[in-house]
Amino acid sequence: xxxxxxxxxxxxxxxxxxxxxxxxxxxxxxxxxxxxxxxxxxxxxxxxxxxxxxxxxxxxxxxxxxxxxxxxxxxxxxxxxxxxxxxxxxxxxxxxxxxxxxxxxxxxxxxxxxxxxxxxxxxxxxxxxxxxxxxxxxxxxxxxxxxxxxxxxxxxxxxxxxxxxxxxxxxxxxxxxxxxxxxxxxxxxxxxxxxxxxxxxxxxxxxxxxxxxxxxxxxxxxxxxxxxxxxxxxxxxxxxxxxxxxxxxxxxxxxxxxxxxxxxxxxxxxxxxxxxxxxxxxxxxxxxxxxxxxxxxxxxxxxxxxxxxxxxxxxxxxxxxxxxxxxxxxxxxxxxxxxxxxxxxxxxxxxxxxxxxxxxxxxxxxxxxxxxxxxxxxxxxxxxxxxxxxxxxxxxxxxxxxxxxxxxxxxxxxxxxx
Amino acid sequence: xxxxxxxxxxxxxxxxxxxxxxxxxxxxxxxxxxxxxxxxxxxxxxxxxxxxxxxxxxxxxxxxxxxxxxxxxxxxxxxxxxxxxxxxxxxxxxxxxxxxxxxxxxxxxxxxxxxxxxxxxxxxxxxxxxxxxxxxxxxxxxxxxxxxxxxxxxxxxxxxxxxxxxxxxxxxxxxxxxxxxxxxxxxxxxxxxxxxxxxxxxxxxxxxxxxxxxxxxxxxxxxxxxxxxxxxxxxxxxxxxxxxxxxxxxxxxxxxxxxxxxxxxxxxxxxxxxxxxxxxxxxxxxxxxxxxxxxxxxxxxxxxxxxxxxxxxxxxxxxxxxxxxxxxxxxxxxxxxxxxxxxxxxxxxxxxxxxxxxxxxxxxxxxxxxxxxxxxxxxxxxxxxxxxxxxxxxxxxxxxxxxxxxxxxxxxxxxxxxxxxxxxxxxxxxxxxxxxxxxxxxxxxxxxxxxxxxxxxxxxxxxxx
Numbered sequence: 001x002x003x004x005x006x007x008x009x010x011x012x013x014x015x016x017x018x019x020x021x022x023x024x025x026x027x028x029x030x031x032x033x034x035x036x037x038x039x040x041x042x043x044x045x046x047x048x049x050x051x052x053x054x055x056x057x058x059x060x061x062x063x064x065x066x067x068x069x070x071x072x073x074x075x076x077x078x079x080x081x082x083x084x085x086x087x088x089x090x091x092x093x094x095x096x097x098x099x100x101x102x103x104x105x106x107x108x109x110x111x112x113x114x115x116x117x118x119x120x121x122x123x124x125x126x127x128x129x130x131x132x133x134x135x136x137x138x139x140x141x142x143x144x145x146x147x148x149x150x151x152x153x154x155x156x157x158x159x160x161x162x163x164x165x166x167x168x169x170x171x172x173x174x175x176x177x178x179x180x181x182x183x184x185x186x187x188x189x190x191x192x193x194x195x196x197x198x199x200x201x202x203x204x205x206x207x208x209x210x211x212x213x214x215x216x217x218x219x220x221x222x223x224x225x226x227x228x229x230x231x232x233x234x235x236x237x238x239x240x241x242x243x244x245x246x247x248x249x250x251x252x253x254x255x256x257x258x259x260x261x262x263x264x265x266x267x268x269x270x271x272x273x274x275x276x277x278x279x280x281x282x283x284x285x286x287x288x289x290x291x292x293x294x295x296x297x298x299x300x301x302x303x304x305x306x307x308x309x310x311x312x313x314x315x316x317x318x319x320x321x322x323x324x325x326x327x328x329x330x331x332x333x334x335x336x337x338x339x340x341x342x343x344x345x346x347x348x349x350x351x352x353x354x355x356x357x358x359x360x361x362x363x364x365x366x367x368x369x370x371x372x373x374x375x376x377x378x379x380x381x382x383x384x385x386x387x388x389x390x391x392x393x394x395x396x397x398x399x400x401x402x403x404x405x406x407x408x409x410x411x412x413x414x415x416x417x418x
Numbered sequence: 419x420x421x422x423x424x425x426x427x428x429x430x431x432x433x434x435x436x437x438x439x440x441x442x443x444x445x446x447x448x449x450x451x452x453x454x455x456x457x458x459x460x461x462x463x464x465x466x467x468x469x470x471x472x473x474x475x476x477x478x479x480x481x482x483x484x485x486x487x488x489x490x491x492x493x494x495x496x497x498x499x500x501x502x503x504x505x506x507x508x509x510x511x512x513x514x515x516x517x518x519x520x521x522x523x524x525x526x527x528x529x530x531x532x533x534x535x536x537x538x539x540x541x542x543x544x545x546x547x548x549x550x551x552x553x554x555x556x557x558x559x560x561x562x563x564x565x566x567x568x569x570x571x572x573x574x575x576x577x578x579x580x581x582x583x584x585x586x587x588x589x590x591x592x593x594x595x596x597x598x599x600x601x602x603x604x605x606x607x608x609x610x611x612x613x614x615x616x617x618x619x620x621x622x623x624x625x626x627x628x629x630x631x632x633x634x635x636x637x638x639x640x641x642x643x644x645x646x647x648x649x650x651x652x653x654x655x656x657x658x659x660x661x662x663x664x665x666x667x668x669x670x671x672x673x674x675x676x677x678x679x680x681x682x683x684x685x686x687x688x689x690x691x692x693x694x695x696x697x698x699x700x701x702x703x704x705x706x707x708x709x710x711x712x713x714x715x716x717x718x719x720x721x722x723x724x725x726x727x728x729x730x731x732x733x734x735x736x737x738x739x740x741x742x743x744x745x746x747x748x749x750x751x752x753x754x755x756x757x758x759x760x761x762x763x764x765x766x767x768x769x770x771x772x773x774x775x776x777x778x779x780x781x782x783x784x785x786x787x788x789x790x791x792x793x794x795x796x797x798x799x800x801x802x803x804x805x806x807x808x809x810x811x812x813x814x815x816x817x818x819x820x821x822x823x824x825x826x827x828x829x830x831x832x833x834x835x836x837x838x839x840x841x842x843x844x845x846x847x848x849x850x851x852x853x854x855x856x857x858x859x860x861x862x863x864x865x866x867x868x869x870x871x872x873x874x875x876x877x878x879x880x881x882x883x
Contacts, residue, residue, distance in 0.1 A: 041819055091808075091816050104822075108811040127856030129651075129728045132704045137730065139841050139874045142861060149862035156865055156877035181881050224698060225840070225874030245878065254725075258820065258854060261655040269723055 005109045010037040010085070012314055013101060013114035015092050015259070018047020019304040020291025021120035022075045022084075023061075024311030029082040031315035036084050039103065039112065041091040045079065046072025047122055049300050051148035054176045060301050069152065071300065095119075095263040099286035116286055116314050119274065120307060121259065123292035125170070126252040128221075135230075138223035140246035144174040147248060151181045159246025163230050164188045164210075165218060167195035168251030168388055170297075172204050178248075179208060186244045189216040189232055192364075196251070196388050221247060251388070253296030260293075270339035271295045277327065277346040278353035278395055279317070280310035285325035288314055295341045295358055298390065306354075313352060323347045329398070331357065334370075334411030338362045338387070345399065345408075356392035359410060361385045367414015371398060373406060385412050425451045425588075426786070427777075428607060428616035430595050430630055432456065433464035434571075434766045435758055436622035437579035438490075440589070442770035443620075443777075444582040447786040451616065452579065452587065453609055455594035455626075457873035458843030459579055460572060463624045464762065465842065466649065466700065466732020468676050468689060469571040470663060471505070472764040475530035475538060475563050476512075482742050482772070484533050487761050489768030491565075494574070497767075500794040501577040503570065504801035506681050510566035510663035511546060513557050513717075519667040520558040526667070527561050537564050552659040552720050566663050570681045571763055572846040573797045576836065578766070583835045584793040590614075591839050592873075595623075598634045600750050603783075607634075617783065620753045620773055624735040625697045627743075627756040640743040640756045644697050644733040647689025647760075650710045651728040652721060653854055654802075656685035659720045675710060677717050682821070682849060683802030684727055687714035689760075700731040727854045734760045744769070746776040753777065795835075798827055800849050817867070818860040820853025828864065832871050840873045 011033050014021045017040035028036045038045060049057055052068030059065055062074055079086060090110060094102040101112035125143035133141075140159050142150075150156050160183055164174060167190040178185055188205045190196070193215050206212055215235035222229045222241075229243045255273035266283035268275040273293045280288040290310035291303040298306070316322045329345040338360040359369070364386050371379040371393055379397040398408055427443045429436045432454030440452040454461065471491060477484035498505060514520040523540065530538045541560045547553060549562075583589055593611040598619075600606075607614040623630040631638035657679050666674025677687050687710050707729050715722045737743050737757030742765075746753045753776050755769060762769075799806060807813050807824045814825035831838050831847035838844035850864050851857035857864070865876035 041816065043815075089815050091819060091822070093822070104808055104816070106811075106813060106815050109809070124855050124858045127854075127858065129856050130726050132702075132707045132726065132729060134704045135701045136699055137702065139876060143858050145858050146861045149859075150865055150877065151881050154862045154866040154877075155881045156862070156869070157879045157881045158865070158877055160878060220701065226878075256855075261653065262658070 005111050006107070008037060008087070008110060008112045010035040010112065011115045011318065012036045012118060013099070013112050014038045014118045014120055015101070016040065016047070016120040016122055016291070016293075017045030017086065017088070018120060018122050018291060019049065019075060019300045020122075020307030021047070021118065022079050023304040023307030024118050024120065024290055024314065025079055025084040026082050027308045027311030028315055029084055031312070033315055033318060038079065038084055038086045039090050039092055039101070040086065040088045043088055045076045045086055045088065048145065051145065051152050052173055053148070053152045053180065054173065057300055061304055092259060095259050095265065095287065097264050097284055115318060116288060118310060118314060119260065119282070119287060119289040119293055120291045121256040121293050123253040123255050123296045125249060126254055128249060130254070131249065131252065133218050133221060135221035136223050138221065138225060138227045140223070140227035141221060142246070142248060144170050144177070144248065144250045147174060148177050151177055157181060157183060159183065159227070161186050161244050162246035162248045163242050163244045164248045164250060166190060166250035166252065167197055169197045171250035172197055174248055174250050175205050175208065175210065185210050185248070186242055187211045187213055189213045189218070191215065191217050218247070253292070255293045255296060257293060268339070268343050270333050271341055275343040276341065277325070277344045278342050279313045279322055279346065280354065281325055281346070295339055295360065309354060316352060328406065330407045332407050332409045334409045335413035336362050336365055337410050337412055340410050354395065356394055357398070357410070359391040359393060361387055361391065361412045363387060363416065365412055365414035365416060367412070369393070370411045371408055372411070373408050378408065385414065423615065424604065425449045425614065425616040427451070427618045427620060428453060428605065428614055429620045429622055431622035431624050432459040432579065432589065432591070433462055433622060433624045434460070434575040434762050435624070435755055435769055437575040437582070438766035438770040439620050439622055439755070439773050440582040440587050441578040442774050444585050444587040445789055445792050446774055447788050450582060450587040451614060452582070452589045453593040453595055453607070453614065454589065454591050455610070456839070457591055458839030459575055459836070460843070460846065463733055463735050464571070464575060465846070466647070466730050467571055467760065467763055468649070468678065468686060469569060469680060469763065470676070470678065471567040471569045472761055473535045473563060473565040474533050475535040476526060477533060477761065478741065479529060479532045482744060483761060483765065486742070486765040486768030486772055488534070489771055490765045493767040493771070494569070501581065502796040502799060503574055503577055504681055504799060504804055506568040506679065506801065506803060508566070508568050508661060508663050508679060509562060509564040510665050511541065511549070511560040511562055512665045512667055513546065513553070513560045514667055515557060517558060518669065522667050522669070523559065523561050530561070530563065535563065535565065538562060550660065550662055550664070552718050553664070554717055554719055568663065568679055568681050569763070570800055573800060574763065575766070576847065577795065577797045580795045580797070580836050581793065584795050585789055589836060595630060596633070605751065618751045618753065618777060620755065622755050624758070625733055627735065627754070631754065635750065635752065639745055639754055640737040640739070642697070642756070643736050643738055644694055645736045645759070646692040646694050646700055646731055646733055648702050648706050648710065648731040649686055649688030649729065650707055650714070650726055651680065652685040652687070652714070653725040653727050654683045656721055656724050657683050659718050660685055664717055675713055677714055681801045682852070685721070687711070689732070697733065700733045702729045702731045725854065728852060728856065744772065746780065748780040751780070798830065798847070817863050818848070818850040818853060820855050820859070821849040823848045823850040823860070825867070828867050832868060838872065841876060844868060844872060
């Protein structure tokens with residue numbers, strides 16, 4: 001049987017109904033855009049916060065501290081009240097030039113014809129395979145996202161005594177989820193010599209009595225059916241076996257760019273997401289992107305504000321007030337710079353753009369963070385730079401008059417870790 | 419286990435060869451039982467290979483191996499449409515990367531012709547690059563083997579055993595054969611699922627084939643020397659850079675690694691060849707995986723930085739000799755199918771026909787009557803280039819977003835004549851969790867959908883928070 005293709009015609013199609021996508025939709029509706037449609041492949045909008053059964057969410061957006069699920073519900077409710085059209089259970093399968101999307105829902109294929117598209121598909125944690133972890137491949141090696149979905153939505157326990165790998169902010173969220181579900185982590189291991197998350201949050205596992213091992217890496221996972229143990233390599237090179245029934249891999253987020261990678265849009269190797277200009281425009285300017293698809297990883301609150309800002313720019317673009325899409329400056333990653341967003345600057349003079357370049361570094365350093373155009377230093381700041389921490393350079397510092405086709409190099413070549 | 423039933427044939431081992439042998443005997447009219455110690459088929463060597471349908475161009479000339487490969491190849495093409503088994507027609511190039519390689523191509527071409535693979539032809543470096551523009555430019559030419567193709571390594575054996583079961587065979591899982599005795603006319607096997615009586619035993623126990631013979635015959639005709647192969651699977655975006663299977667020119671030192679598309683739309687590099695004694699554990703090793711990635715990038719530079727979707731390792735049941743170890747003991751009503759090293763996926767149907775002939779040559783109590791109108795079950799298509807369930811209406815909903823696996827497919831894999839027995843079996847039947855996120859998005863739902871159905875389940879308990 002051949003299903004008829006349904007066509008959705010909309011002013012703005014937003015792929016992904018997490019905080020960034022919903023925030024963009026709310027702004028667009030507030031600016032009077034007629035049809036704003038969120039396309040969500042899951043059964044509910046709300047994104048990752050749906051699974052995070054703990055506070056704090058929504059302090060800026062709703063003026064109070066909410067748990068993740070409550071925050072997600074607030075977002076969904078706000079979108080419905082604002083007249084945003086929400087299509088759940090709809091999977092976008094391809095991005096076509098000129099804001100056209102192929103999609104599939106339970107009833108059959110769907111074609112989306114939009115004025116603009118905002119990509120807001122978020123980020124996910126790196127898998128065991130992508131991390132190239134050695135050893136057997138038993139059941140029980142999962143990420144925080146899976147743990148939280150399993151515990152909070154499906155009401156199931158993936159393990160009882162896991163080893164937690166990583167100390168990012170999400171790792172603490174994982175510890176909180178374990179505690180609530182009665183899961184007793186055996187240990188937390190971290191490859192660096194210090195926790196990735198900021199104090200005092202990094203003290204949290206220790207307060208719960210979970211042993212912490214720094215400068216420790218997984219040497220091997222062991223187990224036939226289910227995980228039985230992991231071997232870890234400690235700072236002094238010695239090996240130690242930890243009996244456990246699971247391995248929880250936390251963090252090391254990567255943008256969910258599965259739609260971008262095979263598409264006509266330019267993907268940035270540094271961020272792993274689509275390359276954008278300061279207005280959030282992709283290499284096909286009928287596409288914009290917002291939220292954690294742009295870079296791993298920011299908080300829900302940051303993604304929400306970023307989505308709102310990009311939504312406003314899409315409204316400007318529909319109104320014809322956005323500067324034309326002409327790249328005047330390319331931002332280049334120099335020493336120790338893992339990613340830069342945006343990667344391009346279009347003609348300046350419009351004040352509504354993103355405020356800052358967002359930077360992440362590869363390794364901890366102390367020294368200058370420099371933005372330079374050839375030998376001319378445009379901006380410089382001295383200090384300590386840590387991986388996975390938010391680092392910002394004000395765009396206003398970079399937007400002097402500049403020849404078209406110019407480049408700005410960002411460098412963080414201070415002295416190494418210590 | 420039905421007490422007292424006397425089977426004509428007991429096939430020990432549910433790898434690809436065991437599944438094909440069980441199918442052959444069932445279609446020939448034998449009362450057949452397949453005994454598998456794992457929770458599902460393909461629990462040993464057959465779960466991890468490079469998923470190629472080989473012409474046998476480089477197999478040992480005049481060997482049983484090349485005969486079975488070529489018979490298996492032909493039969494796969496004959497039956498695949500009725501069983502809905504996919505074929506990705508890619509062809510292969512044996513690519514020379516240096517002068518020594520290029521000289522060896524002559525011998526490889528001669529061997530191909532000796533093996534009856536006559537459609538091979540030499541390609542100049544320019545022709546190689548015209549065919550595969552993303553290949554590293556420093557090739558010295560290649561031998562094109564048009565008949566080498568890519569198949570689904572899991573739906574084929576599943577189809578073979580499903581057809582056996584739907585035509586009356588029994589398949590018993592968790593049934594390790596622990597002992598047995600032969601009274602001159604029939605075997606009484608002891609298994610961990612109870613006794614089994616049979617007129618013939620076919621040893622398809624793969625990595626445990628010699629151990630089975632020691633247990634039941636007192637000695638084994640061959641010794642298994644497990645050989646581990648590790649593989650890396652790249653993101654589907656990599657498939658834009660490769661159409662043809664890229665085969666290495668083997669040299670004295672190494673057989674080399676293959677770079678190929680998979681039927682699921684990814685690109686695969688592997689295997690390594692690592693001798694080990696352990697028959698159970700096939701671990702991956704980060705340093706080795708990085709070497710494989712580097713080799714892939716050396717062949718196709720555009721793969722640099724390509725995300726890795728999956729890594730895996732398998733054990734080939736090689737023996738102490740470089741040949742298949744197939745033999746029949748008419749006195750003890752025993753057929754041994756051992757040492758099926760790395761060509762078993764291609765050769766399985768040919769081996770099954772060979773085993774049936776060995777059986778026919780034995781003195782029979784009664785002649786088998788082939789089934790007149792056997793059932794032909796149709797497999798779920800998981801090949802990326804053919805229509806998938808998610809593209810058809812009313813599929814329920816999509817559970818695994820990366821591989822676009824529907825709820826309907828997952829439910830079907832948990833039911834039916836050969837339901838998934840463990841997590842790996844469910845993944846191989848559906849591809850749920852085998853995509854780029856490796857279960858980040860879907861594993862919780864798959865855990866819920868498969869609750870109470872699988873050995874070593876995804877969830878250990880309900881959560882009472």
